[in-house]
Amino acid sequence: MPREHRLLVTGANGFVGSWLQRELETRRLQAGVDLTVLTAGHGGTSDLSADVSDKRQAMALIETSRPSAIIHLAAIAAPSDARKAPDRAWDVNFHGTMNLAYATMELAPDACFIFAGSSEAYGASFIEKVGAPVNENTALKPMGVYGATKAAADMLLGQLAYEGLKTIRFRPFNHTGPGQTDAYVVPAFARQIAEIEAGLRSPTLSVGNLSGFRDFLDVRDVVRAYADAALGDPAPSVLGKAFNLSSGRPTQIRSILDLLIELSGLRVDIEIDPQRLRGSEVPTASGQNEAALAAFGWKPEIELRDTLNDVLADWRQRVKSR
Secondary structure (H helix, E strand, C coil), X not given: CCCCEEEEEECCCCHHHHHHHHHHHHHHHHHCCCEEEEEEECCCCCCEECCCCCHHHHHHHHHHHCCCEEEECCCXXXXXXXXXXXXXXXXXXXXHHHHHHHHHHHHCCCCEEEEECCHHHCXXXXXXXXXXXXXXXXXXXXXCHHHHHHHHHHHHHHHHHCCCCEEEEEEECCXXXXXXXXCCHHHHHHHHHHHHHCCCCCCEEEECCCCCEECXXXXXXXXXXXXXXXXXXXXXXXXXXXXXXXXXXXXXXHHHHHHHHHHHCCCCEEEECHHHCCCCCCCEECECCHHHHHHHCCCCXXXXXXXXXXXXXXXXXXXXXX
């Protein structure tokens, strides 16, 4: 008989959570997987409402859901938001993860705890590596609040693995796709292009630093890794480990912008907006992905051009429906 999967997804209403729900529903329908998905988040259409930074609510969430696996996405996810409200970022990203992990060990000890960490945890190590892709043994040296909260939670889970927590820690690199807010670079460009196309703004794109290189993924590739981990039967050698989700091919931000402009067919001017510039920029950030391939058979499948085309189409639709 196929194993029953009872998955708890925290942060289910967010950008990544929404795509993960679609991925899991596709698996349930196509593969006939015996799958129940319980969503947890603030408001929206979540099955369960919980603030994971509250220890009692985190305990109640695990007790109520009785999961076979937890995919923990709940976070203050935009680095700019974490920078503006560091107390809240630490409460949710670190203490929320700690609360859920301990609740899992106590109330659902057989459940697999899948953590959506971040490549931001590597921070200064990217600079020290001088553009070379980092692997999972590279030191975590975060340079911002968001990266620090994710690095701390990542290390906590690694430690709890020695105490029996069945955890898998993912470190996804920059990922984008339809539905992402314009707090991130790709949708920020796409929104402006869609507004120019619709005649809602002058043909001038306002941008930040375009010189950096980043390892971009499609969100649909990222959630595929989360689903694989949750629905698979991970080997003991996989549990407790960290895995980069990356392409290993850094792309310059300027190239992303150029490709979006090419896809639009527009002629535009570009101006640097000092408000969009951030301090302590990492010149190049990319990661090796061999570990995820070996453990889960995972590698990115969606071409960057296709991702950008979809993001642009999404913003055209959003601008049109205003």
